[in-house]
Amino acid sequence: MGKINKITLKEAAGLINDGDLLAFSGFTIWRRPVALCYEIIRQGKKDLHLFEVQGGFHSDMLIGAGCVKIWEGSFMGQELLGKVGVNLSRKQVAGEIITDDFSHGHAVGRIQAGAINVPFFPTALAMGSDILNPEYDGLARAGLRDGSNPKIASKKYEIVKDPFFDMGELLLMPAVKPDISIVYAPMVGNEGTVRVLSQSYNDSDVIKASDKIIVICEEIVPDSYLRQDPTKNLASGYEIDYVVECPWSAHPTGSQSYYDCDADFLRDFNAKTRTQEGFDQWAQEWIFGVNSQEEYLEKLGVARLEKLRASVALGYSTRVKRGTR
Amino acid sequence: MGKINKITLKEAAGLINDGDLLAFSGFTIWRRPVALCYEIIRQGKKDLHLFEVQGGFHSDMLIGAGCVKIWEGSFMGQELLGKVGVNLSRKQVAGEIITDDFSHGHAVGRIQAGAINVPFFPTALAMGSDILNPEYDGLARAGLRDGSNPKIASKKYEIVKDPFFDMGELLLMPAVKPDISIVYAPMVGNEGTVRVLSQSYNDSDVIKASDKIIVICEEIVPDSYLRQDPTKNLASGYEIDYVVECPWSAHPTGSQSYYDCDADFLRDFNAKTRTQEGFDQWAQEWIFGVNSQEEYLEKLGVARLEKLRASVALGYSTRVKRGTR
Amino acid sequence: MSASNEYAKTGEFQPIDLLAAAAAREVFDGDVVFAGTGLPMLAITLAQYEHAPNSVCIYEAGSIDGRPIDLPTSVGDARCAFQGSKAGGLYETFYGQLHAGYVDLGFLGGAEIDKYGNVNTTVIGDYNSPKIRFTGSGGNADINSFAKRTVFIMVQEKRRFKEEVDYITSPGWRIKKWPSGEWAHKKDIYGGFYHGGPVAVITNMAVFRFDEEGIMYLDTVHPGFTVEDIKNNVSFDLNVSRVSGETKPPTYHQLDLLYNKVDPEGIFLK
């Protein structure tokens, strides 16, 4: 009978140190721990190092707010709602951020290796890509592969020959073991069992790979409910450290069975934050201009939230505007 | 809309060639494709090479029947119901079988590597064990690591140094890619979606790693039923090749939500098959003396089967004798 | 429905309809397809309704063989998993499916492409001091490297069809052997992991294919365009000796399926 360690949003953000290596739950614009990212920005965290299998609204925003020094990942964007992460892109062009690019499969292997505590994952994906061009190793160019930071591998990758079946060369990609992972999950049990309600993305790996794990959830439910079907759960209570209960905390990203992505909100963000001035104004309105999640929800208003709310039958909203209609 | 390729037990056994590398679903005495193993013995298959994360009744029986030339795995036994696989043990002592021992974790990594088609899996489990003693490499001693059999790795393992984080030495364990896997699953959909109803063991890996996959199931159900919750399914129709519908086909091993292990049957097998003569008599009674699964079930009788039948509420039988009562 | 298998006439369909029909033709029955949302989704769904009922679609976020009743706009969407055979995570899709060798066909996009099917989705200019930065690889490099066949859907512009792309995000037929950087055929680099590579590029003007050496050639030209138009919109020396004719327009049956079955809400089709 474990017990969860319940903390507030502000306490959760306070656990993050400047310079920490962070990873997140979710996929592009789904199940991102947005309310906690807002609070990280309010608390002015600096020099964060993000590892993302793929980025999305939450991280493009952290980057726009100047919290991030290093971004490692395979993709930054909001799929059809914003084809590029405009803030990361702006900082990359301005030379204001250190980038290290991987393929999606490389990143998946790297966090899997971190999860099971092996130093590398073997893969033959994306060989021949400029991702492997030694000239384009962003962390090495920044002098960060010298061993002084235990979270940064001494090499971007290694090439080895299959010693068993003569399949030829393949890659070893280094593990990732974040200092902290920030995970949004719809449901956490009162003993800490974690469940997500659709595709599981890399959420389990992110939890296992990290030193400290904060889970921000839609609701805390009885563990006995989640234990009726243990095959459906993502993590056990001892795998996580802190729980924040915070309804709508993934907004404007979506949470299956709770609410859909807020496409208008995301498009508006992408349109307005192409410049730093634009970002600062947007942040003034949506981050610094609201003091709590409750205020944020009031600002969004009932009508907007009700439109996003998922159908209990389908797990997504049937009222939200999508595409051209 | 895929369609399944339904075949009979006899046809399924006919797909196996002498000398094939085989793997099975299940765990010790759970969800083993027993009815098909009986038929393999009836058809007199020879020189089989078994890779087993761990063995159990089904494989100890195949070995007793003289079908097996090579056994690779980490464990052979029936847990509390039979602490040693008496047939494998007898043949090992007699020098009548080639053995290669691994740890459970090594075997899990090896079939995982086969599943994702990488030549090896990195692990630091069981270093320092005599499992790694080069003198005890059974396949090498038998001259089988010469590259002539593409299913046998040229080395038992490789030791490498972590090139990224200076964690020290670890092992690379070679992938396993069986010619055929024989998988028992309780439910297969009419489009081939496969579901198991409790712990998943290594069943998904065994399916992915193998060239040809035969699934023997308790019942074929509408795919639309299984698709109501895709997070609970094990495999998709295109991952399997043949389906045999055969109720009670895991007996005497158990199938959660259908029936429990038949402890009396298993203990009886272990007691009677310590000698080859004993095995031969047992096989005469239970394999050669019955011509079909229907006859086998009649021989077991209604009372016995009803005792084993799982409670719908609990997924296991509340009537079966266990332990001392 | 009396919609026939006759081809629709110019003016009776929109450019996106022709693209969807052309892309759908690349799907063979039984194919396991790795796709993104948008046009690829229209194409695979159209193919499933029409000639490839046993084809299966995997989305990289974790769903397999979903049968959405509302078109998804993200691959992470619950809509993708509706009535799926499986919904898991990215380890399953990238390793349990793609690396395992199940994927027959991938639909991909890109900002730039060269004649070997090398595609850039990362950067314009020097990677280390970029003029424009795009999303990065996502699954593009992985799918192009491991699917048996990949099909790119792109915009036809001279600056996009280049002699050399600014950055090879996604490896085509002739690629670089790292860490040295020498050029080699894909087969030589992938060895036992070789499955195939790009087979077609479909643009708003034409369909291109790749010859035995892995070099792009012009196959068909969309109605309303000429070979000359295409050549004017390609920077490299394009092989036009194998042009097989005009790209087939969608049939009435296909148009019927697209507007009444595949996207009746008009999420992508306006």
Add this chain to the structure above:
Amino acid sequence: MSASNEYAKTGEFQPIDLLAAAAAREVFDGDVVFAGTGLPMLAITLAQYEHAPNSVCIYEAGSIDGRPIDLPTSVGDARCAFQGSKAGGLYETFYGQLHAGYVDLGFLGGAEIDKYGNVNTTVIGDYNSPKIRFTGSGGNADINSFAKRTVFIMVQEKRRFKEEVDYITSPGWRIKKWPSGEWAHKKDIYGGFYHGGPVAVITNMAVFRFDEEGIMYLDTVHPGFTVEDIKNNVSFDLNVSRVSGETKPPTYHQLDLLYNKVDPEGIFLK
């Protein structure tokens, strides 16, 4: 219940009760325990009822923190997963849990043990021409190599407590560095993967522990046995200089829990 925390007297408990109580004492509150069925299951469940309510049990077949209402006789049993926090497969338990470093304590058995806690569950005689063959490693080698603490439960016999075991299945404190075979301390072989190793051996006669060098010594002797009895049942030169007294019997409260809560059906307790 008025069962007290006083120790039961000789004659008021059976040998298996004492074993269960001694094993339960090795479980600390909050421990993640990797266990098999039988005695380890009695011990962990007893500990959960008594002093370690936050401890969690993992079974290698895939279930985590199950709360069986009927005792399982196999780790693959549905009973193990009942009201569990998770039920997955062996990749999860061996890599997602054990290799990931979550496991605090493992309960294990063995046919032979040496003074370094190296255990044999494979063979008697020469591996290549065995006199007797056992099950092989199963998870024994893995758990002994990666759990922070392991506890062995064994039968006390001279032929089982050996100077050198016939085969090191499960690596203890001084083991062999392969492929050369030279002996080394576990820390030197495991490097960054080092988590701990054997801390106790519990037999039908005594409890043994390991000193700073990883060498076994006698800690406590069960009621009814003498130090001499133990020495007579150990082949190697046993350190008896650190004996701390008699093994504590079960308390009345523990006996009450064992017979009325842990195994009321008498699956293991007769």
